[in-house]
Amino acid sequence: MGSVKIRGGVAIATVLIFGGTACGGTGEKNVFPGGGGIPVQGGVLKVVGSGDVDHLDPSSSYTTVAYNLNRTWTRQLVTYPASNDFDTAIKIVPDAAEALPKISADGRTYTFKIRDGVLWNTSPARQVTASDFVRGLKRLANPVQPSGGISYYTGTIDGMQEFFTAFQKVPKTVPAIAQFMARTPIRGVRAIDPRTLEIKLTTRASDFLNILALPFASPAPVEYERYLPDGPDFRQHTISLGPYRIDSYQAGRAIVLLRNPAWKKAADSVRQQYVDRIQITLGQDSADVVQQQLEAGTADVSWDQPVPTSAIQRLIGDPDYHVFEGSSLNPFLVFNLQSPNNNRALANVKVRQAINFAINKVAIAQIWGGTTLNTVLDGAVPPGSIGFDTEVRPFATPGHAGDPAKCRLMMAQAGVSNLVLQFPYRTNSNHPKVAQSIAGDLTKCGIGSNLIATAPEDFYGRYLSSVAKSREGKWDIGAPAWLPDWYGNNGRSVVVPLFDGSNYTEGSTDYGAYNNPKVNAVIAKALTAGSESEAENRWKEANAMIMADAPIVPLTSQNVPKFHSSRVRNAIYSPMSQQFDYTQLWLG
Known part of the structure; x- marks a missing residue:
């Protein structure tokens, strides 16, 4: 898997897996939530690494680097909080939903209320709706680039398997895909009104909220019906719900994110918007060279390269070095x-x-x-x-x-x-x-x-x-x-x-x-x-x-050793992405 992990295990990085409690020194400058410190606004977070995302479209992206990128510009009904405590970091919290769902007595019907103020960065900015979440779930089954995680949804949501099977027979053209989605419902998914979404399951599933917290389950604006899923046109016309928006995407070379002016902190309980710009530079295939850049301060965090094993012994005790516990079969x-x-x-x-x-x-x-x-x-x-x-x-x-x-x-x-x-x-x-x-x-x-x-x-x-x-x-x-x-x-x-x-x-x-x-x-x-x-x-x-x-x-x-530049503050590690959460960092 080179230096990125294809989620679900098909390929794996050299040193990986997620974790929680920082074992390296935290240092005064690495102030975690609850530990005090005054956030600093502004600056450019410099991210450097090797390979591109597998897919930019959240419906099909399935690598750890894509997960971390999705955190900056997509939202889900529910998600995970930012915390360096593993047990806290893996607990489901509301995201674009205003609260955790109402669940029926038989455990099969989930009803969500959409949070007010979660806005697409369209012109003008537009409230996300229950229909956008319906559209997002439908796109998982598209015949061009179906989601690698589709089985999580076909195995739980009533009617999703039939919808997926029928969708695979549709011509792989923009008009045919849009027409099928408009005319074909998923039996167990409906927008009761613009702010209310109902999802019915085939049977109880105590992990269903975890499935909805995956970036696959991101909502999709109606504008996405103009493009083939994850096609070249899509990649140049992404629309953001998160604190950052994708300003430019150059395959295999660079990704630039800027502040999303439509995002409101009052409507997002888990993300922050500290830096002005996130500059991701790709094509650096040497973990040693990336480590040198981090230590020199010419880059801030690694996109996908691990801390080189040869550097670990000398980094012990460095306040910018941390080890996070993991949970994997590796190998x-x-x-x-x-x-x-x-x-x-x-x-x-x-x-x-x-x-x-x-x-x-x-x-x-x-x-x-x-x-x-x-x-x-x-x-x-x-x-x-x-x-x-x-x-x-x-x-x-x-x-x-x-x-x-x-x-x-x-x-x-x-x-x-x-x-x-x-x-x-x-x-x-x-x-x-x-x-x-x-x-x-x-x-x-x-x-x-x-x-x-x-x-x-x-x-x-x-x-x-x-x-x-x-x-x-x-x-x-x-x-x-x-x-x-x-x-x-x-x-x-x-x-x-x-x-x-x-x-x-x-x-x-x-x-x-x-x-x-x-x-x-x-x-x-x-x-x-x-x-x-x-x-x-x-x-x-x-x-x-x-x-x-x-x-x-x-x-x-x-377990995962991580290192960041000396100017990075609030270095909160995400167990789901194996990286520091870009939406939490500020620069000192």
Whole structure:
């Protein structure tokens, strides 16, 4: 994934994941909310990094950098507050809605009142309406660039799946798309009046507000019907609801944001508008060079490049350096349960359990910067995600260093020997070192590895997510990574994509084709739970059942080191974007 994460886990940065509590020094100049300090208005925030957004259109944008950009110029019905406390930062609060919704007794109907004063920066400025939110949800299903997160909405909103299916048959032209949207309703979505939106679900979903907080669910003004979704014309005619507006966009080169004069602080409880201008300069592919610019003060924050591992030791204690806790499976070792290799040995749960004992997880953590920057994992759900359970650690070893003797014993008991596993790995970042470390651990257990150097862009599509290649045995084990799309009540974004095998198909992120009907049934109950606490119990149950089957070896959850220039103040980190929230920063 280079230096940006495609949300949902298809690609991952070198050091990533979100967090909350600052572990580095905060310093007097980095005043967080509640800590005092006088905000300063004005100035240019200089952001520098490598790659462009995947999509500028919020209906389809699906990278962390796009998420952080969306925070500046889009709004949603509900969102997350700005806070360096992880637990606070993942709690849903009202945004363009004046309050959290009224929810019916059966948990299936959500009614929102739109906040007065949330204005599009049209000429003249215009109040956002319930119809704009209806239009925004419809655009997720467009046939040109459908949302990568569409399953969150088709799986919850009444009639959304039928709407999506019908929309895919529409010609990919501006008139045809506009006509279909005008004539075709989503059964469960309606604007009762300009200020009242009603959404009906197919069944209870305790995480539905988290789904609505994703930038996908941004409203869309009627003007967007003039352009193909995320097309070149769209990218030059964005309309803002947030504190900033996109003044210019040059693909792969630069993005400039200026203050949005239509934005009113009184109508936005989560964002600020301190700097006059946000200048984003792209094309800098070296993390070391970006770090040098931040330390020299010629740039303020990184767009997508991590703090170089080589710089971390000397930055400890620097007031501009912080470490934020994470919640990820990054990386984890996955088994191809479909592989015909070795007489289908990996289909044998005893073999998978044995290999779980073999891996030295601390060694993996050291490759990524040590245990300060990485949390060693024992379960299928990382801390910070619903279903995490400290009691789920069936394959724990002393010091997480692995137990080759126990692995060899279990392999002998399983009656399996002379295994040679096909092991593709990405050639970028620290992935070769991770593969070599795992292969060395397997050797100690008497298991051979055929390491296959793989271009990063081929790792998923040509190996792990390819049904044909998986069934042919082109790979036996791999070390992908996974980051959830949100935190807290996020089993739909962690357990479902990785372990619900009921919908395994081409491109699936259930890479090993793990499919336990009993686990799937527990997942279904968790998704339809009437409360978050009920859902949490179900996700914990699923976590334990999954680890008993050992379809993966959980390795580490990466924390995130961050650095900013010495003139940045109020450096509040967003768990959802892995970046400092641009709308909170001021310059000193």
